[in-house]
Amino acid sequence: MPRPEAAFLRSATLAVACLGSWAPLAAQPADRAGDRPPDAGKRSDPANAEAQRWLERLRRGDLGERRTAFEHLASLGPAARPALTRALEDPDPDVRFHALLLLHRADGEIARLLRDVAVAPAAPAAEEAYARLLRTPGDLPGLLVGVLRERARPRGDAPGGLRERLLLVGLSAVRDALRARPPRPAAASDLAHALVSLLDFPLGAAFPELVVVLEGLPPEAALAALAARARGPAGRGRARALRALGEVARPDHARQAADVAVALLDDPDPAVRRMAVECLDLLSLPNEALRPVVARARDPKPAVRRAALRVAGERGLGLVREQAERLAADPEQPQPVRALALRALGLVGVGTPALLRRLVESAEPELAALAAWAYGATRGPQAATLLLRRLAAEGAVRRDLLVRGLARLGGHEGVKALAGLLEPDPSGRRRPRGQRLLAVQALGYVRGGRAEATSVLARVAGAPPAARPDAPGPSAAEIEAALLSLAELGARDALAAALLLPRRAGALGAVLDELPRLGLPSDPSLRARLLDVLQGPLRSRTRPELSLQVGYVLASLDPPRARELLRATLRLVGRSDASRELARALARAGDRSALEEHALALSRARLEEAPAELRGDLLNDLGIDLLYAGRLAEAARTFRTMLWCRPSDEVAAYNLACAHALAGEVELALHYLRRSVAFGYRKHAHMRADADLERVRADSRGTRLLRRLRLADELRVEDSEPLGWASE
Secondary structure, X not given: OOOOHHHHHHHHHHHHHHHHHOHHHHOOHHHHHHHOOOOOOOOOOHHHHHHHHHHHHHHHOOHHHHHHHHHHHHHHHHHHHHHHHHHOOOOOHHHHHHHHHHHHHHHHHHHHHHHHHHHOOOOHHHHHHHHHHHOOXXXXXXXXXXXXXXXXXXXXXXXXXXXXXXXHHHHHHHHHHHHHOOOOHHHHHHHHHHHHHHHHOOOHHHHHHHHHHHHOOOHHHHHHHHHHHHHOOOOHHHHHHHHHHHHHOOXXXXXXXXXXXXXXXXOOOXXXXXXXXXXXXXXXXXXHXXXXXXXXXXXXXXXXXXXXXXXXHHOOOHHHHHHHHHHHHOOOOOHHHHHHHHHHHHHHOOOOHHHHHHHHHHOOHHHHHHHHHHHHHOOOOOHHHHHHHHHHOOOOOOHHHHHHHHHHHOHHHHHHHHHHOOOOOOOOOOOOHHHHHHHHHHHXXXXXXXXXXXXXXXXXXXXXXXXXXXXXXXXXXXXXXXXXXXXXXXXXXXXHHHHOOHHHHHHHHHHHHHHHHHOOOOXXXXXXXXXXXXXXXXXXXXXXXXXXXXXHHHHHHOHHHHHHHHHHHHOOOOOOXXXXXXHHHHHHOOOOOOHHHHHHHHHHHHHHHOOHHHHHHHHHHHHHHHHHOOOHHHHHHHHHHHHHHOOOOHHHHHHHHHHHHHOOOHHHHHHHHHHHHHOOOOOHHHHHHOHHHHHHHOOHHHHHHHHHHHHHHHHOOOOOOOOOOOOO
């Protein structure tokens, strides 16, 4: 039936207006590839077939039939999207207009649900909104990516924090939808390219969540999309694609990803070159495969040079020596570059002694101290003498680096020099307390000579404490440092013997967290006596905080005895924070029976009573209780909600890493652990002792991350890049 000319003009005008306001639908067909559902070309789906019938009536019916057809198409919701998307190419302008209007309405409903969750993620209504979002019929991942591409653009009418949370929630929904219904290969490829297109927008804390979603796609699809963007047209998305490539590529695809990164080490864009270096470092590659990184230490851009020096040093690539020495000696280089060059020389264990000594004498104080550290680490001639002379110099800076240089020197010479710092100086005067404390700490990090270092530390840990600051004997801080250094060296028997001294009971709390990692002493008598000492705080309950800490430790070392003591203690306390901690410790010892009453019930009650602005904090308690209860999926959802509330929360990311590690999902655990570190979590000693992260520590990538954290703590020099994924 012919349409009147006025109706045609009105439809065309409205369609143009809608296209102008809804960028994803106005994109070219190739740009919309990620929006196509897995069955876009098939008409056997019932909802799709019904949509086709109503579109036919919309095309051929009279005014009343067209109105009825429009209402029925609207009732189908997103399930009609495949048919409506094809209808955008219909020769009839009225059909095109109504299809566009319906698509706009369906996407608007998804955007509204996303906003409902993102505005107040911890509110009770958000859970229902998220569940409704996941029940959306049709190709939900494709629909979500279309909406997110529009919402990823910075807009003046939306606060940045809300936009970031909206992206985070939307990507989480994509991930959940993919888990519920994995896509077919062709659809997975389209979706991967659509997701990768988000890398061109400011993502903030949503970047690692995008990485997690890509990791959940078939590896071939995700890697191909990331490689194509990394090689593609200019834009911030290229460097980010390389970073994501390094995180997404599993060990069996590392070589494939490395080929892409190596090819881009000579790219004209310095951000791409730098991220190519970082990508290679993230991959599970043998050191010889990283040799191309060394050439980038000659890069014209300081940021690229810093990244290359860091990776070459931490991986022990001896080829970097020549370039590192040249950069360290060049006063025209920025200080961070020279510092990383010296660090690389020390880590690799090579360096021209004359050059390092010259830098010790002539460089600015900070670099001179780092050169002295490198001189000790490379075991230069008379290194101990040089370092001790610098320590004794008037106004010496970075004494910590000088002392740790002796630890890096190690062996008999290094241990002897560190032990000498604990004795009076040649004139008989007592050494400064700060210097003695540094020496005790450094003895825990010696390279070689561990038995000799253990002997020195055992003497410090067992010595009578000084009655006053100027009296002989170690201070309380030195004794605690000696205990921690014994733990660092793995000296279980020496540590246990020191803890059994009556006067050391007050220092017990300093090393409790280390005991589960070390295990019980090998000597049966020491083992039995140490367990008796640990039971003391639980029996006396005079120091509640120490009792709880001991409860966790005893649960790891002697579960049967811990269960007996913890049950008896729990009966004496009411429902409170203390009873919750006791229930958690009891669960660690293998008895989860008290969790529901003393932990989960308390956490849920407080969460329900809390105002909206405090619910995010209380989610952490509930998530931890769920972890102890073994309800890992629920715990992960709780910590994800906590991240939706505060996308930069390092504690939520860390606990989420623990949940995935316990579930055996090592890749996800690594992603969230990197995220936690990137946002400021630096407690490498806790990560190393945390039983939840055992599977992560068994992975070479997790080992490298912990080693880097420990090194950053040792040197405290400016790094080339925030630890973890690249920040915005």
